[in-house]
Amino acid sequence: MDININNxxxxxxxxxxxxxxxxxxxSLVEAERPFDSTLKEGQIFYYDIQxxxxxxxxxxxxxxxxxxxxGCGYAQIRTAKAYEKxxxxxxxxxxxxxxxxRGKGINNLLLTDLKKWVLSQGITEVRLEVYHDNEAAVKAYEKAGFKKxxxxxxxxxG
Incomplete structure (x- = not known):
C-alpha cells in the first residue's frame, strides 16, 4: 500500500x-502469540489504554x-532500580x-517523537522489551540505536 508521507x-x-x-x-497480542507460549487464549489487555x-x-x-x-506507541517515565546509574x-x-x-519508516517516526518526549522530561535512558525471536522487531530497534x-x-x- 502506498503511503503519502505528507499526509x-x-x-x-x-x-x-x-x-x-x-x-x-x-492485533499486537496476536502478533506476539507465536513468540510467547505463556499467553492466555482469547483477548488480552496488557494495560488500560485510556x-x-x-x-x-x-x-x-x-x-x-x-x-x-x-500506528501507535507510548513512552512512560519509570523509576530505575536503586543500583542503576x-x-x-x-x-x-x-x-x-x-x-x-510496515517497512515504510512509520516505526522510526514514532520512536523519534517518543524519544523527544522522554528527552523533554530530562531523561536520557530509554528501554523497551521485545521478544528475542521477533527478528524483524529486534533488527528495527537495533537500527534505531537500541542494544540488547x-x-x-x-x-x-510441570
Missing part, C-alpha cells in the same frame, strides 16, 4: 482514538495518515504499525 503526522492519542487503539492492542492517555508520566502517540490511524528511564511500549504500512541488555529465560517444569 502523515504523529500526534497525541485522544479518547476518540480508543476504538482503533483497542483493535491495535489485540489510563495511559490520562497518565501525566506517559505520552501515548498515534501515527495518523490522512485521518487513518496506522540513572534515577528514571523512559520505557517504550505498545509499539504497533498496521501490517500494510538482558535475556529473560523460562522453562516449564
Amino acid at each position: 502523515t503526522i504523529v500526534r497525541r492519542a485522544t479518547n476518540a482514538d480508543l476504538p482503533q487503539l483497542a483493535e491495535f492492542l489485540q 489510563e495511559l492517555i490520562l497518565d501525566k508520566a506517559t505520552e501515548v502517540l498515534v501515527v495518523d495518515n490522512g485521518n487513518q490511524i496506522i 540513572h534515577e528514571s528511564f523512559g520505557y517504550l511500549g505498545f509499539m504497533f504499525v498496521s501490517p500494510e504500512f 541488555l538482558i535475556t529473560t529465560m523460562r522453562c516449564d517444569i
Whole structure:
C-alpha cells in the first residue's frame, strides 16, 4: 500500500482514538502469540489504554495518515532500580504499525517523537522489551540505536 508521507503526522492519542487503539492492542497480542507460549487464549489487555492517555508520566502517540490511524506507541517515565546509574528511564511500549504500512519508516517516526518526549522530561535512558525471536522487531530497534541488555529465560517444569 502506498503511503503519502505528507499526509502523515504523529500526534497525541485522544479518547476518540480508543476504538482503533483497542483493535491495535489485540492485533499486537496476536502478533506476539507465536513468540510467547505463556499467553492466555482469547483477548488480552496488557494495560488500560485510556489510563495511559490520562497518565501525566506517559505520552501515548498515534501515527495518523490522512485521518487513518496506522500506528501507535507510548513512552512512560519509570523509576530505575536503586543500583542503576540513572534515577528514571523512559520505557517504550505498545509499539504497533498496521501490517500494510510496515517497512515504510512509520516505526522510526514514532520512536523519534517518543524519544523527544522522554528527552523533554530530562531523561536520557530509554528501554523497551521485545521478544528475542521477533527478528524483524529486534533488527528495527537495533537500527534505531537500541542494544540488547538482558535475556529473560523460562522453562516449564510441570
